[in-house]
Amino acid sequence: MQKILVTGALGQIGVELIDALRKTYGKNHVIASDLRADAENAYGPYEQLDVLDTQKLTEVIKEHKITRIYHLAALLSAVGEHHPLKAWDVNMTGTLNVYEAARHHGVESVFVPSSIGAFGASTPLDQTPQDTIQRPSTMYGITKVAGELLGDYYANKFGLDCRGLRFPGLISYLAPPGGGTTDYAVEIFHYAVKGQPYTCYLRPDTSLDMMYMPDALQACIQLMEAPADQLIHRNAFNVTAMQFTPEQLTAEIQKHVPDFTINYEVDPIRQSIADSWPNSMDDSAARQEWGWSPEYDLSKMVAEMLKHLR
Ligand code: NAD
Ligand code: AKB
Numbered sequence: 001m002q003k004i005l006v007t008g009a010l011g012q013i014g015v016e017l018i019d020a021l022r023k024t025y026g027k028n029h030v031i032a033s034d035l036r037a038d039a040e041n042a043y044g045p046y047e048q049l050d051v052l053d054t055q056k057l058t059e060v061i062k063e064h065k066i067t068r069i070y071h072l073a074a075l076l077s078a079v080g081e082h083h084p085l086k087a088w089d090v091n092m093t094g095t096l097n098v099y100e101a102a103r104h105h106g107v108e109s110v111f112v113p114s115s116i117g118a119f120g121a122s123t124p125l126d127q128t129p130q131d132t133i134q135r136p137s138t139m140y141g142i143t144k145v146a147g148e149l150l151g152d153y154y155a156n157k158f159g160l161d162c163r164g165l166r167f168p169g170l171i172s173y174l175a176p177p178g179g180g181t182t183d184y185a186v187e188i189f190h191y192a193v194k195g196q197p198y199t200c201y202l203r204p205d206t207s208l209d210m211m212y213m214p215d216a217l218q219a220c221i222q223l224m225e226a227p228a229d230q231l232i233h234r235n236a237f238n239v240t241a242m243q244f245t246p247e248q249l250t251a252e253i254q255k256h257v258p259d260f261t262i263n264y265e266v267d268p269i270r271q272s273i274a275d276s277w278p279n280s281m282d283d284s285a286a287r288q289e290w291g292w293s294p295e296y297d298l299s300k301m302v303a304e305m306l307k308h309l310r
Contacts, residue, residue, distance in 0.1 A: 003029055005066045007051050007098065008073030010034040013113070013216065015175040017070060018044065020217040031064050034073070051094035054101065061105045070111045070220065071098045077117050077273055079179035080140035091143035099154045099162070109161035111224055112151055114236045116168050116209055117181075118144040121276040128278040130238050130285040137276055151235040163223050164235045168209030168281065170216050171301060173308045181273045185210055185249060192253050192260045193309045201267035204247040207279040211241040212296035212304065219292060226290035237286040241294035242301065243279060252302045 002025055009018050009032035021030045022044060032039065033049035047060050051073045060066070073094055080087030095112060102110050119128060120136040134145050144166075151162035169182025177183040184200050185208075191198035219239050228234075244252075250262045286292035296304070 001025060001029055002068045003031075003064055003066050004068045004070065005031045005033060005060060005064065006070045006072060007033050007049065007094075008071070009046075010036060010039065010175070011072060012170060012172060012175045012177050013213070013220075014072050016172060016213055017072070017217055017220055020221060021070070024221060031060070031066070033060065051097055052089060054097050057097055057101045058105060061101055061107060066105075066107055068109045068111070068224065069098055069102055069107055071095060072113065074113075074143075075140070076178045076180035077115075077138055077140040078181055078183070078270055080143075081138055081269055081273070084139035087139045088143060091140070092146060095143075095147045095150060099150060099160065103154060103158045103160050107160070109163065109224060110151075110154075111220060112147055112162065112164045113220075114144045114148050114164050114166040115140070116166060116277045116281065117141040117273075118148060118166055118236070119276070119278055123278065125277075125279050128238065128281045130233060130282065138273055148236040155234065161228065162235055163231070165219055165223060165237050165239050165286070166281070167216060168211050168240050170211055170213055171305065172213035173305055174213075181270045181277070182208055182210065184246060185244075188246075188249060188253065188262070189305045189309055192257045193306060195257075195259070197261040197263060200246045200262055200264050201270050202246055202264075202274050203266055203271060204262075204264060205245050206271070206274045207243055207245050208274060209240040209243050209278060209281050210301075211239070211294065212301040215241050215294040215296055218295075219286075222292070223286075223290055231289050233285050233289060237289070237292070238281040238283040239286050239292055239294075240281045240283050241296055242298045244298055248298070249302070252298055253306070255299075256302065256306050
């Protein structure tokens with residue numbers, strides 16, 4: 001049975017992933033970790049762990065005899081543009097520390113999420129292929145491309161089973177998003193259920209890939225359980241579930257909340273990031289190699305989000 005460490009476990013993905021992993025592998029087989037000393041959201045084994053602290057990282061891996069790591073600790077795109085050097089440190093040095101500790105201390109497999117942020121304006125933005133030009137313009141994107149390459153390097157050079165997904169914007173109701181460009185697609189629901197208008201920082205026609213969290217959790221577990229000989233790419237799979245603009249999301253919410261209104265005050269930093277990201281990704285490699293098949297489309301996701309937030 002796997003013994004799993006999750007870094008950055010108190011973030012938007014982590015709080016739900018630890019629960020999903022514990023249902024699959026057992027409560028005591030999943031160690032949550034994050035920067036905070038208190039961990040009331042961890043509901044099980046927890047370690048305070050800064051991924052920049054290599055000594056503590058090694059201790060945690062050895063003490064719990066970790067065999068698999070889900071490395072979620074990172075700074076997201078918008079925060080990363082405000083703190084680029086910190087984003088480099090956490091996303092790059094943190095990931096390198098995790099790979100190094102893993103290969104030296106008996107860890108067999110490591111999951112590191114990438115992002116639509118690993119693409120840039122020179123990438124084909126419609127049906128973005130699995131293998132294509134990656135010249136991102138954000139510090140976040142630079143760290144994501146380098147993280148993808150590091151995964152390939154550690155797999156090829158040291159035989160560490162490094163896998164990962166290029167996630168689109170993730171939509172969930174439990175933990176708030178951590179400061180990304182796609183956060184509007186979560187925030188908007190909180191305003192809709194409170195009966196308040198929402199001011200969106202992206203233009204109404206900005207199309208981005210998105211996914212509802214249960215599909216993302218399923219993808220994290222399914223990819224890591226896929227037989228290695230089925231995977232041609234292994235690392236950095238495009239995965240998507242839906243594409244929409246703020247205008248289209250608003251129209252879908254209005255089917256349930258007819259009085260809901262939106263207005264727009266465009267933030268030039270986040271708008272330029274969104275403009276450099278795909279309008280829609282081609283995720284056929286994930287579908288073919290390990291059976292990726294999302295359950296939630298726009299209308300199903302909106303109905304579920306509103307139901308849970310109410
Ligand atoms: P988040 O910002 O919600 O959570 C990140 C967590 O990392 C936070 O709890 C934070 O305290 C922790 N952290 C920050 N610095 C740390 C450090 N030095 N040591 C240990 N922990 C640290 O992020 P998330 O949305 O849960 O994203 C997790 C991963 O998934 C990231 O790699 C992110 O790039 C990727 N991803 C997320 C999305 C999304 O829409 N949420 C989309 C694509 C990719
Ligand atoms: C962000 O907007 O930074 C994240 C992502 C898509 O990587 N949600």
